[in-house]
Amino acid sequence: AQTVTQSQPEMSVQEAETVTLSCTYDTSESDYYLFWYKQPPSRQMILVIRQEAYKQQNATENRFSVNFQKAAKSFSLKISDSQLGDAAMYFCAYRSELSSSNYQLIWGAGTKLIIKP
Amino acid sequence: DAGITQSPRHKVTETGTPVTLRCHQTENHRYMYWYRQDPGHGLRLIHYSYGVKDTDKGEVSDGYSVSRSKTEDFLLTLESATSSQTSVYFCAISGGRTDTQYFGPGTRLTVL
Numbered sequence: 001a002q003t004v005t006q007s008q009p010e011m012s013v014q015e016a017e018t019v020t021l022s023c024t025y026d027t028s029e030s031d032y033y034l035f036w037y038k039q040p041p042s043r044q045m046i047l048v049i050r051q052e053a054y055k056q057q058n059a060t061e062n063r064f065s066v067n068f069q070k071a072a073k074s075f076s077l078k079i080s081d082s083q084l085g086d087a088a089m090y091f092c093a094y095r096s097e098l099s100s101s102n103y104q105l106i107w108g109a110g111t112k113l114i115i116k117p
Numbered sequence: 118d119a120g121i122t123q124s125p126r127h128k129v130t131e132t133g134t135p136v137t138l139r140c141h142q143t144e145n146h147r148y149m150y151w152y153r154q155d156p157g158h159g160l161r162l163i164h165y166s167y168g169v170k171d172t173d174k175g176e177v178s179d180g181y182s183v184s185r186s187k188t189e190d191f192l193l194t195l196e197s198a199t200s201s202q203t204s205v206y207f208c209a210i211s212g213g214r215t216d217t218q219y220f221g222p223g224t225r226l227t228v229l
Binding site for chain 1: 129149150152158159160161162165167173175176205207209211216217218219220222223225
């Protein structure tokens with residue numbers, strides 16, 4: 001069974017600085033998807049970025065980028081130029097197949113990101 | 118934002134009472150999911166649906182049932198609520214080209 005581990009329960013960063021959140025996973029599959037979701041205090045779960053394992057290029061979305069190391073099964077999220085609005089819980093998730101064309105997400109326990117003004 | 122609503126948003130109930138949570142989507146997506154979120158855990162899958170009247174169990178399905186009579190609605194029922202079911206419940210949908218899951222706003226359920 002696939003597992004996802006986020007080893008940092010909490011991280012803090014100064015506004016405008018860069019921070020990296022760690023995620024490791026375990027799987028025997030060769031083709032899969034990984035995601036980072038953000039959950040602000042509003043509780044809404046918001047997709048930040050996704051990575052397809054067969055793509056060697058790391059995904060980027062504006063100030064958010066990932067460092068995907070397939071052999072090491074590592075999927076870290078880098079947030080550049082941190083802003084106060086980035087303060088939230090961040091969850092790493094692995095897409096696991098339930099049946100043909102149907103998937104569930106396996107989640108890490110989350111990392112709380114604090115932005116210091 | 119994906120058109121997903123959940124009702125109610127908050128509910129307090131007593132042990133032993135039945136509870137139904139509703140998820141409604143306007144995206145016409147095929148797949149719908151119910152997850153629960155507890156402190157120290159990410160989300161865990163309760164049940165999912167792959168079409169009207171087609172549902173199956175997830176990782177933590179004990180004590181829960183679901184129904185989907187229309188594409189847009191997915192109901193989660195706690196037949197007899199217990200304190201261990203106090204949690205935040207999220208509905209998600211997926212479909213279309215990317216198969217990415219999009220989430221509703223969540224329902225906070227407290228069972229006293």
